[in-house]
Amino acid sequence: MQNIDWSKLPFGYFQTDYNVRCYYRNGKWGEIEVSSSPHINIHMAATCLHYGQEAFEGMKAYLGKDGKIRIFRWEENAKRMQRSADGILMARVPEELFHTMVSKAVKLNEHFVPPHGHGAALYIRPLLIGTGIQVGVNPAKEYLFMVFVGPVGPYFKEGFNPVKMQIVRDVDRAAPLGTGHIKVGGNYAGSLFASERAKAEGYASVIFLEAKEKKFIDEAGPANFFAIKGKTYVTPKSPSILPSITNMSLMQIAADMGMTVERRPLAVEELEGFEEAGACGTAAIISPIGTIVDRDSGKTYTFGDPSAAGPVSTRLFKKLQAIQYGDEPDPHGWVSFVE
Ligand code: PLP
Ligand code: COI
Secondary structure (H helix, E strand, O other): OOOOOHHHOOOOOOOOOOEEEEEEEOOEEOOOEEEOOOOOOOOOOEHHHHOOOEEEOOEEEEEOOOOOEEEEOHHHHHHHHHHHHHHOOOOOOOHHHHHHHHHHHHHHOHHHOOOOOOOOEEEEEEEEEEOOEOOOOOOOOOEEEEEEEEEEOOOOOOOOOOEEEEEEOOOOOOOOOOOOOOOEHHHHHHHHHHHHHHHHOOOOEEEEEOOOOOOEEEEEOOOEEEEEEOOEEEEOOOOOOOOOHHHHHHHHHHHHOOOEEEEOOOEHHHHHHOOEEEEEEOOOEEEEEEEEEEOOOOOEEEOOOOOOOOHHHHHHHHHHHHHHOOOOOOOOOOEEEOO
């Protein structure tokens, strides 16, 4: 294995030793297969290539000081992948199969799990695709579920330092009654144009608005949005947001810290009154947001000291990571071990 500088890992693809696969054919899931090839062989008329029958998940495995490998709330990812499958008519991956394959992929690549103390983790990417052939717009009859893994650092290169984000109105990530609430590839395709433009204009990411009225905040690129005012944690509620497992956990941690948690439509004008803002997700962990610029009006919102993470975001970040890495007790039973 090459020498890895664990504290400088980017968020990206990293070739590891093995991945695991399972095929759904004739109405049932087959045997789990282990592969050392990063390639798959699929028919050119597979529905994933034409009609977007594709869903994925993002999870992480963390190495504790005790040498044990922990996975965070895998049941929630398994359930969300089932909701994604239901939403675009793919075969559901049973929870037990999901867990077995995730655990196997981590175990087979355990020497790639970053050592404790570098802020890095082993990213786990479960992927479900329609492999059956169709030329008419119909769901496939065959599916492939795969899990690959690779060590990563935080999603935004700034790590736990404030980023700048841009509100846009000329692109919607998802429609109110579309697929924004499930984790399917099409949502990400729809976000690419605005994301790349935002990066070229000097921002880490885009803040997408709810598409109907464009008054309320939906998501912060590939992460949920939250904001802090005094002892209140506010996060948007909308039918087109992906329910983030990180956000769900932060809401609980905030409540445990005695904060009030509000999940409700969050209007853009309200941004003015917040002391802190952040993006949260498995890949992003917590990314403090220092500045938000409205691309149409040019209006700029700043949160606390835009060059340093705010105190509440810092407490939330530390607590979440302490649970994930096993440094502090896990009062809600979120962590499970890979044996
Ligand atoms: N929102 C979007 C659009 C995402 O892609 C992700 C990443 O999974 C999240 C939010 C965060 O979700 P989670 O905390 O479950 O990783
Ligand atoms: C995650 O947070 O796991 C994601 O899937 C975000 C992104 C890389 C799509």
